[in-house]
Amino acid sequence: MHKINIAIDGPASSGKSTIAKIIAKDFGFVYTDTGAMYRGVTYLAIKHQVSFLDETALIELIENYPITFKQTDWGQAVLIQGEDVTQALRQPEVTNHVSEVSALPGVRDHLVKVQQKIAASGGVVMDGRDIGTTVLPQAEVKIFLVASASERAKRRYKENQDKGIKSNYNTLKKEIEQRDYTDSHRETSPLKQAKDASLVDTTGFSIDEVVATVESIVKEKMGEVK
Secondary structure (H helix, E strand, O other): OOOOOEEEEOOOOOOHHHHHHHHHHHHOOEEEEHHHHHHHHHHHHHHOOOOOOOHHHHHHHHHHOOEEEEEEOOEEEEEEOOEEOOOHHHOHHHHHHHHHHHOOHHHHHHHHHHHHHHHOOOOEEEEEOOHHHHHOOOOOEEEEEEOOHHHHHHHHHHHHHHOOOOOOHHHHHHHHHHHHHHHHHOOOOOOOOOOOOEEEEOOOOOHHHHHHHHHHHHHHHHHHHO
């Protein structure tokens, strides 16, 4: 039986990656973090001193430095030429510029093709901002996670604290609001809820509560496609 694909979209720090990883593990699916791919390109641009707006040079970086994933005991690691860059991709400089890079049509086209190839056999949980609308429009299950900007800023602040990264709550909130605007107003594949996606507001809810809600939706959809 063909395994379904699950698309999870939403704005920055809405809980996409956390929820997607748990869902993938619980259902025995493969998790693909598309956001890490765009962060990887942004990281490469910083490392090689390439302008965030130089589309041609950025595409060359994608072709010359393939971004791959590896499962480890503690989760999924992101590798570039064998180097584990998982933590480096979460640095503020990368976070603050990834929207610029991801807004470039050529960059998106290249990475979307890679993402679609990964999901071709089914059994994939993929999270991002345009999975249900652009990358996997035929996904059997589509979830759109949202949360208030203040809630998401608190989550990002705590995440940074846990990783030893210094940050300011008010600054994070402004950055998240700016990212929301940039992501939802870009010309190529803007952030928006797919018409057939289930909306889940995670504000004030624990991870376990959100997982339970999403998994009930997945199980219901799986019953429909059998």
